[in-house]
Every structure is written in structure tokens, then in C-alpha cells.
Amino acid sequence: MGGTASAPLVVLEGIAKGFGEGEARVQALSDITLSVEAGTVVGLRGPSGSGKSTLLNLIACILEPDAGRLALAGETVWEGGRYRRRDLRALRREKIGFIFQFHNLLPFLDATDNVALAMTLAGTGLAEARRRARDLLDYLEVGRRAAAMPAKLSGGEAQRVAIARALANRPRIILADEPTAALDSERARVVMDLLRQVAREQRAAILVVTHDEKIFDRFDRLVSLRDGRIESELVPAKAA
Incomplete structure (x- = not known):
């Protein structure tokens, strides 16, 4: 597999997270140790309440761990009871792309500008953002729909646009929460094959x-x- 010889981009060591206090406290995660290398697609499965979404939110620096160590793209982000970064929003913009079960595209922007918006929020000029957005849509084989509004896109097309948006700021780490749940079997496999392609070609x-x-x-x-x-x-x- 590509990337297995490189340093991991996601490292969790002894991660723990609980919610509540006293007798009402629920231990959501205990002693999670996991690493994910560049070029790799890792699935997280388990029954409801098993900790999958909590783990994804900890990696995204949306939830704070109670113990352990978290490193992203070679940078220790959380250790010793605190974040090592003050600006977590900047950290997410720099290192992480997000894909959700529903595409969450803005209905009043076309496909190009939905992707470009992620870059302009990070400081990229509008012309350059739109150029890269069109390149990403071409890369994901949905460039012909660059001017289409979200309501005119099929489910599979909308999810490709959402993947392009996740790639907009060149993140090395992509977190996806049930990205195929709203798609039929054929479109779900196409989306996953695209993610595998992204992992290998973008070294994510x-x-x-x-x-x-x-x-x-x-x-x-x-x-x-x-x-x-x-x-x-x-x-x-x-x-096969």
C-alpha cells in the first residue's frame, strides 16, 4: 500500500474522553491508540454509542481529550492536559478537511463557489480560489457541473463537490462522517473509490x-x- 513507510499523519496515544460528573459520568473513549499513514483510508465502525463520532471529533479538535496524546501531520496538538495550539480554527483550516453524510453545500452558491469559499475564508484571493475549485472539480470528474447549483446536482455529484471542498486547502488529513449513507450502493462505491484515489495521489x-x-x-x-x-x-x- 502507498504511504505505509512514511511517518503517520494521525497519531493517538492513550486517548481517553468522558462526559458528565460523578455517578452520571460516561466514559466515551478509553486508551485509544491508533495511527494512520499517508495514502491510507481507515474505516471506523461499531454500534451506536461505541465512540466513533467522539473519536472523529477529538481528531478534529472539536472535542478535547481527557488524557493521552494527539499529533496531526507531525505536530503534537494535545498533550499533558492541554492543547499546544491557541488557534484551533487555523489548525483545522491548515490540516483537516471534512466530509459529512449530507453534502451541506450552500444552496445559493454554484458548485465552483461552494468549493472556492473554503479557500477565500482561509485568505486565498477569489480568482485563484475559483481556478483551484475548477481544477478540483475536474480532478473529481464533475467539472462539467461547475456552474450548477446544488439543487440541480445528483446525490453522487453533490458528494463529489463536497469532497472537492474538503480538498480545497490541501489538507493532509480528511475526516468523513458517514459519507455514503445517503447514496445507493453504486454511488457509494464510486465515492469510496474517489477517496482511495485522493489518499494515494494527494498523500492524505x-x-x-x-x-x-x-x-x-x-x-x-x-x-x-x-x-x-x-x-x-x-x-x-x-x-475484484
Whole structure:
């Protein structure tokens, strides 16, 4: 697999997270140790309440761990009970792209400007942002829909635009929360194949939370969570 010899882009060591106080406290994650290398797509599966979304939100620096160490793209982000960065929004803009179950495209912007907006918010000029947006849409084979409004896009097309938006600021880490749940089997596999392509060609590490058994064969590794702990990890058999 590409990227397995390089340093991991995501490193979690002994990560723990709980919610609530006293007898009402719930331990959402316990002693999570996991690494994801460049060029790799890792699936996170498990029953509801197993800690999948909590783990994704910790990696995204949306939730703060209680213990352990988190490093992203070679930078220790959280350790010793505190974040090592003051501006977490800048950290997310620099290092992380997000893909959601529903595309969450802005309905009043066309496909190009939905992608360009992510870059202009990070300080890129509008002309350059639109140029890169069109390049990304071409890369994801949806360039012919660059001027289309979200309401005119199919589910698969909209999700490709959302992937382009996630790539806009050249993140090395992409976090996806149920990105194929709203798609049929064929479109779900196409989206996952695109993510595999992105991981290899952009040298990205991609983590995907999913319940979707029809895409398990698209992962390089599949990590199972139960009761806030890693229960198992396997390399799925790839489909022909």
C-alpha cells in the first residue's frame, strides 16, 4: 500500500474522553491508540454509542481529550492536559478537511463557489480560489457541473463537490462522517473509490466513520470500536 513507510499523519496515544460528573459520568473513549499513514483510508465502525463520532471529533479538535496524546501531520496538538495550539480554527483550516453524510453545500452558491469559499475564508484571493475549485472539480470528474447549483446536482455529484471542498486547502488529513449513507450502493462505491484515489495521489490520511457494510472492502484498514475501546482491526479483502 502507498504511504505505509512514511511517518503517520494521525497519531493517538492513550486517548481517553468522558462526559458528565460523578455517578452520571460516561466514559466515551478509553486508551485509544491508533495511527494512520499517508495514502491510507481507515474505516471506523461499531454500534451506536461505541465512540466513533467522539473519536472523529477529538481528531478534529472539536472535542478535547481527557488524557493521552494527539499529533496531526507531525505536530503534537494535545498533550499533558492541554492543547499546544491557541488557534484551533487555523489548525483545522491548515490540516483537516471534512466530509459529512449530507453534502451541506450552500444552496445559493454554484458548485465552483461552494468549493472556492473554503479557500477565500482561509485568505486565498477569489480568482485563484475559483481556478483551484475548477481544477478540483475536474480532478473529481464533475467539472462539467461547475456552474450548477446544488439543487440541480445528483446525490453522487453533490458528494463529489463536497469532497472537492474538503480538498480545497490541501489538507493532509480528511475526516468523513458517514459519507455514503445517503447514496445507493453504486454511488457509494464510486465515492469510496474517489477517496482511495485522493489518499494515494494527494498523500492524505483519510478516516471514515461508517455503518455501511457495502463499502467495507474499500478500506485499507477497518477498526472496530465497542464501548469506547478498539475491539479489533482487520485488513478487509478487496473486491475484484
